[in-house]
Amino acid sequence: MDELLVPLLSTLGATLRVATPLILCAMAGLVSERSGVIDIGLEGKMLAAAFSAAAMAAVSGSAWAGLGAGILTAVMLSGVHGFACITHKGDQVVSGVAINILVSGLTIVLGMAWFQRGGQTPQLPPEARFMPVWLGHNLMVYFALGLVPLVAWVLGGTRFGLRLRAVGENPQAVDTAGISVEGLRYRAVLIGGVLTGIAGTYLAIAQNAGFSRDMSAGQGYIALAAMIFGKWRPWPTLGACLMFGLLDAVAIRLQGVAIAGIGEVPVQLVQALPYALTVILLAGFIGKAVAPRAIGVPYVKDRT
Amino acid sequence: MAALAAEPPAGIVPPAVSLIGIDKRFGAVHANRAVDLTIARGSIAGIVGENGAGKSTLMSILYGFYAADAGEIRIRGRPVSIRNSSDAIALGIGMVHQHFMLVDTFTVLENVMLGAEGGAVLAAGLRAGRATLERLERDYGLGVDPDALVGDLPVGAQQRVEILKALYRGAEILILDEPTGVLTPAETEQLFRILRTLKARGTTVILITHKLREIMAVTDRVVVMRAGAVVAERDTAATTIEELAELMVGRKVRLDFAIAPCRPGPVLLKAEHLRVRDGRGVVRLDEVSFELRAGEIVGVAGVSGNGQTELLEVLSGIRPLESGRLTVGDRVVTAEAPADPAAMRALGLAHVPEDRHRLGLVTAFAATESSVLGYQRDPAYVRGPFSDQPAMSRHCAGVMERYDVRPRDPKLRSAGFSGGNQQKLILGRELNREPKILLAGQPTRGLDIGAIEFVHRRLIERRDAGCAVLLVSVELEEILSLSDRILVMCGGRIAGQLDRAEADERKIGLLMAGAQGTAQAA
Numbered sequence: 124m125d126e127l128l129v130p131l132l133s134t135l136g137a138t139l140r141v142a143t144p145l146i147l148c149a150m151a152g153l154v155s156e157r158s159g160v161i162d163i164g165l166e167g168k169m170l171a172a173a174f175s176a177a178a179m180a181a182v183s184g185s186a187w188a189g190l191g192a193g194i195l196t197a198v199m200l201s202g203v204h205g206f207a208c209i210t211h212k213g214d215q216v217v218s219g220v221a222i223n224i225l226v227s228g229l230t231i232v233l234g235m236a237w238f239q240r241g242g243q244t245p246q247l248p249p250e251a252r253f254m255p256v257w258l259g260h261n262l263m264v265y266f267a268l269g270l271v272p273l274v275a276w277v278l279g280g281t282r283f284g285l286r287l288r289a290v291g292e293n294p295q296a297v298d299t300a301g302i303s304v305e306g307l308r309y310r311a312v313l314i315g316g317v318l319t320g321i322a323g324t325y326l327a328i329a330q331n332a333g334f335s336r337d338m339s340a341g342q343g344y345i346a347l348a349a350m351i352f353g354k355w356r357p358w359p360t361l362g363a364c365l366m367f368g369l370l371d372a373v374a375i376r377l378q379g380v381a382i383a384g385i386g387e388v389p390v391q392l393v394q395a396l397p398y399a400l401t402v403i404l405l406a407g408f409i410g411k412a413v414a415p416r417a418i419g420v421p422y423v424k425d426r427t
Numbered sequence: 428m429a430a431l432a433a434e435p436p437a438g439i440v441p442p443a444v445s446l447i448g449i450d451k452r453f454g455a456v457h458a459n460r461a462v463d464l465t466i467a468r469g470s471i472a473g474i475v476g477e478n479g480a481g482k483s484t485l486m487s488i489l490y491g492f493y494a495a496d497a498g499e500i501r502i503r504g505r506p507v508s509i510r511n512s513s514d515a516i517a518l519g520i521g522m523v524h525q526h527f528m529l530v531d532t533f534t535v536l537e538n539v540m541l542g543a544e545g546g547a548v549l550a551a552g553l554r555a556g557r558a559t560l561e562r563l564e565r566d567y568g569l570g571v572d573p574d575a576l577v578g579d580l581p582v583g584a585q586q587r588v589e590i591l592k593a594l595y596r597g598a599e600i601l602i603l604d605e606p607t608g609v610l611t612p613a614e615t616e617q618l619f620r621i622l623r624t625l626k627a628r629g630t631t632v633i634l635i636t637h638k639l640r641e642i643m644a645v646t647d648r649v650v651v652m653r654a655g656a657v658v659a660e661r662d663t664a665a666t667t668i669e670e671l672a673e674l675m676v677g678r679k680v681r682l683d684f685a686i687a688p689c690r691p692g693p694v695l696l697k698a699e700h701l702r703v704r705d706g707r708g709v710v711r712l713d714e715v716s717f718e719l720r721a722g723e724i725v726g727v728a729g730v731s732g733n734g735q736t737e738l739l740e741v742l743s744g745i746r747p748l749e750s751g752r753l754t755v756g757d758r759v760v761t762a763e764a765p766a767d768p769a770a771m772r773a774l775g776l777a778h779v780p781e782d783r784h785r786l787g788l789v790t791a792f793a794a795t796e797s798s799v800l801g802y803q804r805d806p807a808y809v810r811g812p813f814s815d816q817p818a819m820s821r822h823c824a825g826v827m828e829r830y831d832v833r834p835r836d837p838k839l840r841s842a843g844f845s846g847g848n849q850q851k852l853i854l855g856r857e858l859n860r861e862p863k864i865l866l867a868g869q870p871t872r873g874l875d876i877g878a879i880e881f882v883h884r885r886l887i888e889r890r891d892a893g894c895a896v897l898l899v900s901v902e903l904e905e906i907l908s909l910s911d912r913i914l915v916m917c918g919g920r921i922a923g924q925l926d927r928a929e930a931d932e933r934k935i936g937l938l939m940a941g942a943q944g945t946a947q948a949a
Binding site for chain 2: 280281282283284285286288289292293295297298299300301302367416424
C-alpha cells in the first residue's frame with residue numbers, strides 16, 4: 124500500500140510546489156490581459172523579482188525584506204511596461220519581450236558584480252527563506268491557492284472587476300462612462316507586478332535557497348500558456364497550472380526511470396509536453412480560446 | 428436643479444443648452460468656428476450638416492469627449508466647465524453614440540451599470556440597478572430584457588440599451604449621433620416614438636443626422652451646420668427638405684435626376700443557391716439565387732449585417748462558397764472550383780468594396796499605387812519584372828481628371844484624400860476598364876451630397892452603357908432612386924424581390940424586418 128501511496132502523495136506535493144509560481148504568474152497575466160494589456164513580460168518580471176528577493180534576503184537576512192524587494196522590483200518593471208504601452212501606446216509584445224531580455228542579462232551582470240559567484244547569489248540560511256509552515260508547504264503556496272477564488276470574486280463580483288473586464292473588451296465604452304481607461308489599465312498592470320513579484324520571490328527564497336541564472340526557466344511562458352488554456356478565466360487557469368505542474372512533477376520522477384516496454388523516457392519530451400499540449404488542445408480540442416476583444420490595442424481617442 | 432444658484436425669474440425657463448462661441452481645431456482642420464447655439468428645454472432639436480460639417484465634434488465637446496479651444500457652455504442657464512464625460516454625466520447630459528459604446532460580453536444590466544455601479548461590491552448595486560431598470564421600463568417601455576447578453580441583441584435593441592444607460596444616469600439632455608443609420612424603418616419609427624415620450628416627460632433631445640426626412644418627422648427646431656459653422660436655424664414646421672438641403676450644401680442639389688428606362692440585356696451573372704459560413708461556423712448566406720442582366724441596376728437592400736457583405740465577398744471571389752453555383756459568363760464557380768478576385772476581375776467583374784479603407788485602397792500607398800490596385804500585373808503597368816511607375820502615374824492622372832479626384836496629386840498618400848475623393852479614385856479605377864459587371868458596396872457611405880450625386884451619375888452612366896450593376900446599400904432612398912429591381916436581404920436570405928414600379932419604402936421595410944421570412948417559416 125505504502126509503495127503506491129507515498130510516491131503518489133509526494134508527486135502531488137511536488138505538483139503543488141511546482142504549480143505555485145505558475146498560478147501566481149498566470150493570475151498576474153490574467154488580471155493584466157483582461158484589462159487589455161498583453162503581459163508577455165511575466166517571465167522577466169518573475170526573474171527580476173527572484174534576483175532582488177534573493178539579493179535582499181542575502182544582505183538583510185530577512186525573508187520578508189526579500190519579499191518586499193521582489194515585489195518592488197516587479198512592480199517597477201510593470202510600471203515601465205505600463206509607461207511604454209499605456210501612456211505612450213507602444214507595442215505591448217515588444218515592451219514585454221524587451222523586459223524579458225533586459226532582465227535575463229541584467230540579473231547576471233548585477234549578480235556577478237555584487238556577489239562574485241558567477242551570477243548566483245549566496246546560499247541562504249533557513250531564517251532568510253520561507254520555510255514550510257503546514258503540511259510541508261510554505262505560506263506562498265497557500266497564498267497562491269487562496270488567490271484564485273479572490274481573483275475570481277474580484278473579476279465577477281466587484282466594481283473594479285466589472286470595469287476591468289469592460290476595459291479589456293471595449294475601452295471606449297469605459298471612457299464614455301466617465302471612467303479613466305489608462306487608470307484602470309495601470310492598476311491592472313501593477314497588480315500583475317505585485318503577483319509576479321511574489322512568484323519570483325517564491326522561486327528564489329522559498330523553493331530554492333538562492334538565485335541562479337535564468338532560474339525562471341520559461342515558467343512565465345508556461346503561465347501564459349496556462350492562462351490561454353484557461354481562456355482567461357481564473358478557475359480553468361488554475362486547472363491548467365495544476366496540470367502543467369503535475370506534468371513537471373512527473374517529469375522529475377521519471378528522470379532515469381525505465382518504463383516497461385518503452386525504455387527510458389527522455390526528460391525533454393515530458394518537459395515539452397505543456398507547450399505541445401497547449402498547441403494541440405488550443406488547435407481544436409477545447410474549443411476556441413477567445414481573448415478579450417481589445418487585447419493588445421492601445422487606447423487612442425478617436426478623432427471622429 | 429432645485430438648488431440652482433441663480434434661478435431665473437418665474438415664467439422664464441432658461442434653455443437646456445447654450446453654446447456660446449465654441450471653437451475647435453484639430454491641427455489644420457477648423458472643426459468648429461465660433462458656434463452659437465441654444466436649445467430649449469423639453470424640445471427635440473435637430474442638427475444637420477454634411478460629413479465634416481462639425482456636428483459630431485460639437486456634440487463631443489458638449490459631452491466632454493474633447494475640450495473646446497474657446498467658448499462657453501451653459502447648461503440650464505448656468506456656465507459650466509465640462510472637462511470629461513463624467514462631468515457631462517453629472518450635469519445630466521447623456522449621449523448615444525453612432526457606434527455603440529457597449530460591451531458585447533456583458534448583460535444589459537451590467538452595461539447599464541458600468542460607471543454607475545453604486546458601491547465597490549456589485550451585488551447590492553445590481554439589485555438596485557435592476558429595480559431602477561424595471562421602473563424605467565414601466566415609464567418608457569423600451570422592451571429590453573436586463574439579463575440578455577448585449578452581443579445577442581439586434582442593433583435596434585442595443586440602441587435602446589444606450590438610451591437606458593443615459594436615462595439610468597438621470598440624463599435630462601440626450602444627444603443622439605446618427606441614430607437611425609443602422610435601423611430598419613420600423614425600428615426608426617419605434618425610436619421616434621421613444622423620443623417623443625422622452626420629450627413629453629421633459630427630456631431635451633438633440634438629434635444629429637444627415638437624413639433630412641427624419642429631421643422633418645421628429646424635431647421641433649433644426650440647426651444647419653456647414654464647414655464648422657452654424658449657417659441657419661429654422662423651426663421645423665417652417666422649413667422644407669429642399670431648403671435644408673440647399674443650406675447644408677450651399678447650392679442647389681438634385682439627386683432625383685431623370686433616369687432613362689432600363690433595357691435589360693442578356694444574363695451576365697447568375698447565382699444559384701449560394702450558401703456561405705463565416706469563420707465561426709455561422710451560416711451567413713443561405714439559398715441566395717438571382718440573376719444580373721446587362722444594362723440594369725439591381726439594388727440589394729437590408730439592414731447592415733444581413734449577409735450583404737458576404738454576398739459581395741462571394742461574388743468578387745474573396746470568400747469561398749460552401750455550396751451553390753455562381754455563373755459569370757461561361758465560368759462556373761462552386762465550392763469545388765473556387766475563384767479568386769483576380770480570376771473574377773479577368774472575367775470583367777469590377778468591385779467597389781463596402782469598406783474602402785480595408786479593401787478599397789491601401790491608405791499608406793500613394794494615389795498612383797492605389798489607382799492600379801488589383802490590376803498591378805496588367806501589362807500596361809509592368810515593364811519586365813518591375814512596375815512601370817511613369818505609366819502608373821499617367822493612368823492615375825487620367826483617372827483623377829475624369830473622376831474629379833481632388834487634389835489632383837498622384838503622389839499624395841491615399842489617406843490624404845477626403846472620403847469622397849478616395850471613393851472617386853476607387854470608382855475611377857474600377858470603371859476605367861469598362862467592366863461588364865460592377866459590384867458597388869455602399870458606394871456613397873460617408874460621402875457628402877455633392878459626391879453622392881457624382882457617384883450616382885457614374886453608376887447610371889455605366890448601366891446605360893450595358894454594364895450589369897449590383898448596388899448594395901443600407902440607404903433605402905439610394906436603392907429606390909437608382910435600382911431597376913430590388914432584392915431585400917434578411918438573415919442571409921433574399922427575403923423578397925421587387926420591381927422598381929411596385930417598390931416603396933414600406934414594402935421594403937417589412938421585408939428588411941423579416942416579415943416575409945416569418946410568414947414563410949409559419
